[in-house]
Amino acid sequence: MAELTYRDAVIRGIAQEMTRDPDVVFLGEDVAKAGGVFKATVGLYEQFGPLRVRDTPISEQAIMGAAMGAAMTGLKPIAEIMFSDFFAVCFDYIANEFPKSRYMSNGQVKCPLVVRTGNGGGSRFGAQHSQSVENWCMMIPGLKVVAPSTPRDVIGLLAAAVRDPDPVIFLEHKSLYATKGEVPDGEIVDRLGTASIVRPGKDATILALALMVPRALAAAEKLKAEHGIDCEVVDVRSLVPLDTQTILGSVGRTHRLFTVEENPRLCGWGAEIVSIVADEAFYDLDGPPVRITTPHIPLPAADILEDLALPSVDRIAERVKRSLEN
Amino acid sequence: MAKLEDRALAPDASLNDDIGEETRLRMFRIQVEIREAEQRAFDLFLQNLVKGTSHLSLGQEAVAAGCAAAMKPGDLSFCTYRGHAHTLARGVPIEQVLGELMQRDNGLMRGKGGSMHLTSVDHGVMGSYAIIGAHLPIACGAAWRAQYKGQSDVSVCFFGDGTTNIGAFHEALNFAAVWKLPVIFVCENNLYMEYTPIADVTAVPHPAADRAAAYGLPRIIVDGNDADEVYRTAGAAYDKARSGGGPSLIECLTYRYSGHSRADPAKYRPEGELEKWKERDPIKIYRERLKQFGVGDDVIVGIETDVKRRVDEATEKCKAAPPPSLDLLTTDVYADGGFAWRN
Numbered sequence: 001m002a003e004l005t006y007r008d009a010v011i012r013g014i015a016q017e018m019t020r021d022p023d024v025v026f027l028g029e030d031v032a033k034a035g036g037v038f039k040a041t042v043g044l045y046e047q048f049g050p051l052r053v054r055d056t057p058i059s060e061q062a063i064m065g066a067a068m069g070a071a072m073t074g075l076k077p078i079a080e081i082m083f084s085d086f087f088a089v090c091f092d093y094i095a096n097e098f099p100k101s102r103y104m105s106n107g108q109v110k111c112p113l114v115v116r117t118g119n120g121g122g123s124r125f126g127a128q129h130s131q132s133v134e135n136w137c138m139m140i141p142g143l144k145v146v147a148p149s150t151p152r153d154v155i156g157l158l159a160a161a162v163r164d165p166d167p168v169i170f171l172e173h174k175s176l177y178a179t180k181g182e183v184p185d186g187e188i189v190d191r192l193g194t195a196s197i198v199r200p201g202k203d204a205t206i207l208a209l210a211l212m213v214p215r216a217l218a219a220a221e222k223l224k225a226e227h228g229i230d231c232e233v234v235d236v237r238s239l240v241p242l243d244t245q246t247i248l249g250s251v252g253r254t255h256r257l258f259t260v261e262e263n264p265r266l267c268g269w270g271a272e273i274v275s276i277v278a279d280e281a282f283y284d285l286d287g288p289p290v291r292i293t294t295p296h297i298p299l300p301a302a303d304i305l306e307d308l309a310l311p312s313v314d315r316i317a318e319r320v321k322r323s324l325e326n
Numbered sequence: 327m328a329k330l331e332d333r334a335l336a337p338d339a340s341l342n343d344d345i346g347e348e349t350r351l352r353m354f355r356i357q358v359e360i361r362e363a364e365q366r367a368f369d370l371f372l373q374n375l376v377k378g379t380s381h382l383s384l385g386q387e388a389v390a391a392g393c394a395a396a397m398k399p400g401d402l403s404f405c406t407y408r409g410h411a412h413t414l415a416r417g418v419p420i421e422q423v424l425g426e427l428m429q430r431d432n433g434l435m436r437g438k439g440g441s442m443h444l445t446s447v448d449h450g451v452m453g454s455y456a457i458i459g460a461h462l463p464i465a466c467g468a469a470w471r472a473q474y475k476g477q478s479d480v481s482v483c484f485f486g487d488g489t490t491n492i493g494a495f496h497e498a499l500n501f502a503a504v505w506k507l508p509v510i511f512v513c514e515n516n517l518y519m520e521y522t523p524i525a526d527v528t529a530v531p532h533p534a535a536d537r538a539a540a541y542g543l544p545r546i547i548v549d550g551n552d553a554d555e556v557y558r559t560a561g562a563a564y565d566k567a568r569s570g571g572g573p574s575l576i577e578c579l580t581y582r583y584s585g586h587s588r589a590d591p592a593k594y595r596p597e598g599e600l601e602k603w604k605e606r607d608p609i610k611i612y613r614e615r616l617k618q619f620g621v622g623d624d625v626i627v628g629i630e631t632d633v634k635r636r637v638d639e640a641t642e643k644c645k646a647a648p649p650p651s652l653d654l655l656t657t658d659v660y661a662d663g664g665f666a667w668r669n
Contacts, residue, residue, distance in 0.1 A: 025474065057497070057501060059463075059497035061460075062466065062500070063463075064463065065464045065466060065494065065497075066464075066466045069465055069468035069481070070467040070471045070474075071467070072452060072453075073467075073468045073472075075470075075471050075474065093460070097457070102658050102659070102660075103438060103659050104453075105438075105439060105445040105453065106436050106654070108435070108447040109453060144660075166660050166661050241668060241669065243668075
C-alpha cells in the first residue's frame with residue numbers, strides 16, 4: 001500500500017497495461033517527451049520508448065482516427081485528448097466512427113481503444129477548457145464512459161478500459177490530479193459498469209461522479225455532524241455500462257435520491273438515472289428526486305464565479321437538508 | 327485542369343508489356359464487373375428494389391481496378407460512401423454487394439450498414455465511410471499498426487476531390503508524412519465535389535496534387551481512366567510505402583457518369599461534357615488496349631458475357647433473399663454481441 005496522487009496513478013495505470021501487453025500503444029499531444037501538460041504521463045516515453053509512446057501534431061482528428069485504425073487492425077491504443085472540450089473538433093470519431101463501426105459492419109469491425117482526457121472545471125480556465133462533457137459521450141450507443149474519482153480507481157478502471165473490447169472514453173478530472181489516495185501494491189484491475197458505495201448511510205442516497213464524489217462525501221459528513229442526517233454516497237464511476245442495481249438498491253434502503261452533477265443541467269447523467277428510478281422504484285421514494293447541478297451556463301473563468309457555478313459542499317449539504325426537512 | 331479528355335484514345339507511349347496479360351485480363355474483368363454491377367444497381371433503383379441512397383462509380387472503374395490489382399493479399403482498402411467499386415475490386419462477391427444495397431439478409435452486412443458502409447474485413451475492405459475525410463486518419467492508424475508490428479501490408483485510402491477541402495485530409499496527410507506511415511491516399515478527382523465543380527471551391531487547380539508539397543510529398547497526377555497508368559503509379563507508391571519510404575498522395579483524373587447520388591440528375595454539367603468523357607471511357611480504352619496486346623475478341627467477349635451472367639445470377643438471388651431477421655436490430659452494438667448499457 002502506498003499513497004499516490006491521481007496524476008501518478010494515471011502514469012502507473014498506463015505503465016501497468018503497457019508492461020502487460022506489447023500491443024498497448026499510447027499517443028497524444030505533448031505526452032511523450034514532455035510528459036503531458038498535466039504531468040500525467042511523465043516517464044512513459046523513457047520507459048517504453050518512442051515506438052510505443054508517441055507525440056502527435058495538434059491534430060485531434062488524426063489522433064482519434066489513428067487510434068481507431070490501429071484498434072481495428074490489432075493494437076490496443078490509448079489516445080489522449082488534452083482537454084475534453086477538444087472532443088468537439090474530433091467528435092466525428094466519438095459519435096460516428098468508434099461506436100458505429102461494429103454495428104454497421106454486422107460485427108466485423110472491432111474498436112478496442114481508450115480515449116483519456118482531462119475533463120471538468122475548477123481550474124479557472126474559462127468556458128473552453130473546463131467543461132464536463134460526460135453527457136456528450138453517454139448518449140452515444142456503442143461507447144463506454146468511465147470517470148474515476150480516486151487514484152485506486154484510476155488504475156483499476158484504466159486497466160479495465162484497456163482490456164475492454166469496446167471503445168471507452170476515460171474522463172480524468174483535472175481538479176483531482178493533485179489529490180492523493182491509498183493504492184495497493186501490485187496489479188490492479190477493476191470492472192467497468194460497477195458503482196461503489198463510498199459512504200453507507202440510511203437517510204438519503206447521494207450519487208456523484210469524479211470531482212463531485214469528494215464534495216458529496218464532505219457534504220455527507222457536514223450533514224451528519226450538523227444535522228444528524230446520515231447520507232449514503234455512491235460513486236457512480238461508470239456511466240456506460242451503468243450499475244443501476246447498486247443505485248436502485250441504495251434508493252430502496254434510503255428512500256431519497258440526490259444526484260450531484262458537474263455538467264450543466266440539461267441532459268446531465270442524473271436526469272437519466274432519475275428517470276430510471278422514477279420508472280422502476282417510484283414507490284421506494286419518500287420525496288421527489290433532486291438534481292444538484294451546474295446551471296445551464298458556459299463556465300466562467302473568474303474563481304468567484306466558477307465556484308458559484310459548480311456544486312459545492314455547502315450547496316449540496318444545504319439542498320439535501322432543505323429537501324429532507326420538507 | 328489538364329486536358330486529359332483531349333488525348334488520343336490509344337496511349338502514345340509505345341506498347342509496354344510490363345504488366346502482363348494475366349493482370350491485364352484481371353483489371354479488365356474488374357472494370358466490367360463494376361460497370362455491370364453499378365448499372366444494375368441503378369436499374370434496381372428504378373424498380374425501387376434498392377432503397378435509401380447510393381453513389382455510383384460509373385466512369386471511374388479504372389481507378390478501382392488499377393489500385394486493387396496492384397495490391398497484395400492483406401493490403402487494406404478504406405473507401406468512401408462511393409465504395410461499391412473498391413469493394414468489388416477486392417473480390418467481394420457481387421451478390422453480397424447487391425444484397426446490401428437491396429437491404430437483404432444476404433447482404434455483406436445483412437442490411438445493417440447499407441450502400442454507404444460496405445465492409446468486408448476478410449477481403450481487406452476495412453470499411454466505407456460516409457463522413458467526408460473521416461477515413462484518412464483511420465487509414466493512418468492501420469498503417470501505424472503495420473509499421474509498429476513490422477508487417478508489410480499497406481493501407482490504401484480512396485476519396486473524392488471534395489475531401490481535399492476538409493480538415494481531416496490535411497491532418498492525415500501531415501500525420502502520415504511525419505510518422506512516415508505506409509499509407510497511400512488516392513484522390514479520385516471526378517471534377518465535382520457533389521453538385522458543385524471542384525474548381526469553383528478550391529484554391530488550386532489540382533485539389534490533391536497541388537497540396538502534396540505542403541506535406542513534403544511529390545506531386546502525382548495520373549490518368550484515372552487508364553487502368554494501366556493507375557496500376558503502375560499505385561504499384562510504385564505501394565512499393566515505396568512497403569520499403570519504409572512513407573506515404574503517397576495520388577490524384578487520379580476521372581469523371582463520374584451519374585449524379586452525385588441517386589437523388590441527383592446532374593443537370594449542372596455543361597452540355598457535351600459527359601459525351602466528351604465517354605469518348606475516353608475507361609472500359610473502351612481498356613478493350614482497345616487488350617486488342618493491342620493481341621488478346622482475341624473471343625476472350626474479351628467471354629469475360630463480358632461471364633460477368634453479365636454473374637450479375638444476373640446475383641440479382642436473382644438478391645431478389646429471392648429474405649429481408650434481415652429482426653433480431654439483428656440490437657446485435658453487435660457492443661463486443662458482447664448485444665446492446666446492454668445497464669445491469
